Amino acid sequence: MTEGERERIKLRANYLNGLGLIFAAAGGIGPAVLMIYRMETKWLIVGLMLLWAGLMASYELHSLAMKHLKKLDE
Numbered sequence: 001m002t003e004g005e006r007e008r009i010k011l012r013a014n015y016l017n018g019l020g021l022i023f024a025a026a027g028g029i030g031p032a033v034l035m036i037y038r039m040e041t042k043w044l045i046v047g048l049m050l051l052w053a054g055l056m057a058s059y060e061l062h063s064l065a066m067k068h069l070k071k072l073d074e
Contacts, residue, residue, distance in 0.1 A: 001072075001074065006072060009068050009069065009071050009072055010069070010072075012065075012068050013065040013066070013068040013069045014065075016061050016062070016064050016065035016068065017061070017062060017065045019061050020057070020058040020059070020060075020061035020062045020065065021058070023054050023055075023057040023058040023061065024054055024055060024058035025054075026054050027050055027051050027052075027053055027054005027055050027057065027058065028051060028054060028055065030050060030054075031046075031047035031048065031050040031051045031054075032047070032051075034046070034047045034050075035047040
């Protein structure tokens with residue numbers, strides 16, 4: 001594996017991790033603000049669904065980034 005290929009793998013993993021952080025922030029902070037301003041049951045359910053979706057997307061993106069980094073060991 002050339003140094004350029006290794007660097008591309010690192011950059012791709014870094015990009016995916018950044019996307020994962022964005023999804024975690026949008027899925028965690030957004031619903032929290034929504035729940036503070038709208039104390040109704042339906043908004044609580046919507047907020048929790050957004051939180052779950054954001055955290056799951058973040059986890060999947062982070063896992064994909066880790067798979068890319070494992071290619072460096074080969």
